[in-house]
Amino acid sequence: MTMEKVFDHTKVEKAIYEAWERSGAFAPQVLDFRREKRGKQKPYTILMPPPNANASLHAGHGMYTIDDILIRWKRMQGYAAQWIPGRDHAGFETQFVYEKHLAKEGKSRLDFDRQTLYNNIAKFVEDNSGLIFEQFRRLGFSADWSRSVFTLDPYVLTQVFTTFKKMESEGLVYRGDYLVQYCPHCGTSLAELEILHEEREDKLYYIKYKIKGTDEYVTVATVRPETMFGDSAVAVHPTDKRYRKLVGKELELPLTTRAIPIIADEMVDTEFGTGAVKITPAHDANDFAAGQRHNLPIINVVNQLGRMVLPNDAAPREIDGMKVKAAREKTVEELQKIGAIEKIDEHYNHSVTVCYKCKRDMEPMTVPNWYIKVETLKPPVVTAIKKKQTKFYPAKFEKQILDWMAIMHDWPISRQVAWGIRIPAWYAVGKSANQPASLSANQRIHVTFLDKNKKPVSGQVGELLQTYPLEEIEKGLQTLTAPIDAKYVVSEMKPGEGYLQETDTFDTWFSSGQWPLVTLHDDEYATRYPTDTMATMVDILKIWVSRMMMFGLYVRGEVPFRNVYLWPAVVDGKGQKMSKSKGNVVNPIELVDKYGADALRMALLFGNGEGGKVPLSEDKVRAMRNFGNKIWNMSRFFLLMQEKSEIQDLRFMIQENKLKNEDKEMLKQLNDVIKKMTTLLEKFRFSEAADTIYEFVWHAVADVYIEHVKSREDKGVALSVLQHVLFTSLKLLHPFMPFVTEAIWKEINPEGGMLIVAEWPIVK
């Protein structure tokens, strides 16, 4: 009898974890089941959603417990259960963090050439890497660490290139001067899912545009008067009687020498404003679409730094180069001078787009970007979901993803950040490039680079090459912006001399979206693809899960996973979102230090249902720690009784004719619990399963049956029943609370062996 009075997690967790790892249980050999060495072992595969490589553990990561429960449960059921981990380079996210770091040193990304910036970030990530997997180990996660994948591993780069090449050769890749949401502060365009909308009160300006050749006006309303320099038209509704006669006439654009047409388009809401809308195709998504319909010119008046670029026909030259907000005030001032402001609505409520990362205003603008056509990629996903080839838990998310697929637009996959997988496209610009085609468009490629004296230089490459050798440009290259008609070749390696590579990188989700295609080995597709379950946080359903399905079906013709389980946000004990500013951030490792990994894991599940938020409070963690201690002491009681009874082996004493009613009732309840636990896990109802085993162990076994055993005359029979119930309970609880159950198993199991590989109970 060696068990301490109180279970002390700090004394056992490390040793138990190391024993698990040594046992090889985390890394079942693929060949084992293929050669049927271990009987009829079937594969069960979960791919770990890769955390950001430079991240450290936050409370949300605790939910990976769900993956671990599944893996441990399936392992016990005899599957070759493998949980494949990995880390994401998280391009834009990571560069953002790094740039904040730079800012503290008074530097910015613009101080470095692209390659140096990349190397510095790589170093930064390397220095901050590895911590999170150590923390995952603390939580008891039984992933196969030996085959961890990083999204910048050479193998991943090759796979991502292969997919891109396939898409490009099948016409799914295009470059477009399409309207993107651009964050001037972060220096990159973002996809529609990365943009936030923010309600705001702004001024709505009513501006008079004079009808050419008359003294009459058409008034348009706008919150962005400074973009008027890029107006290409004014639109009215085709049925609007007020304006019908004016369609086709021209308006004099104030503060310029230009005239713009009045066009009719159904996009106009006759109820709003004046019923006449200024159309600025370069800086508004709706206007861009209208511009396409009416073949209007695109006039960019805001550049990627968020500064005005005034066309030559515009009069107030001092506005040129101003930042957008200053330009707005100046423009209004100028308009007022000429009496073109009809009125200003001071309290206009509308929503603006802001960067999800830095929260600053986005600038819609037309910038050359790389796009993926999704029309042909979407239908297989929709079909597969409708055929239930992939099922969603909770079920409501099936509708959410289908809704998303229905409205998903072409995907801009290029980001103007250095930290990422550089788009494998090469532009021939030098004299030695073996490109017979006309290079005139390529000569217009705009580059920014640091020359040999580290001075920034920018301009069109054709002109710059008169002064600088290509090698100098390439070495100091910061950014390259190619016109959409530029010629390029797709190649993983530099295709020859005289080429400059695209400086844009792939959207992180372009690579992580191929997670199921970069984590499995070639010989595993036959057995482990589709993988079994993808369990991840709900907020990346659309941005990640849908993309994985798209790529999986496109490249392999089959869904990447059979089940998707989505967990909600972890919030504080009061149901409030955790945030640094509120000061309510819970550090999971502190809780693990204090109460043990089992307690934290169980606290994330117990009493939470499926679908809602997951409140995490220290009170609950403590309660779960107490539960671990409870079962520890139940086992301790059992051992004491067994010692007293002097029976060496109780296992063969369960005989039907000796059992009392209490024993039969206990065994019946046990069987019910086995069935219920198995069913609940099959249905992905983890919380209810946790509640079930808790309730059974504490209130049925400890409170009732153990109290009953104390008064039994025939201790042998009762103890044999208790032993069976305890052993079985430990197995049922193990996926949830692996450490304490394993520790107890070591103390009381006469046969030896580890609980992690014990058989999941079945009702005989």
Added chain:
RNA sequence: GGCCGCUUAGCUCAGCUGGUAGAGCGUCCGGUUUACAUCCGGCAGGUCGGGGGUUCAAGUCCCUCAGCGGCCACCA
């Protein structure tokens, strides 16, 4: 504006296919003779958001109102 969800004990939340209201934490009272005070027993506390309907029976189904939340769209 569209879709989805939520509103149950002081707090945070469970209650799956309708059949006499639950857990954890907290409060109060009482318990240390040999598994556990990280324990045990017990009390208190809810007209299950309001209203209407279906049913022998509704927290559980339907309608409606109110409040809250999430996602999405639009907003010149």
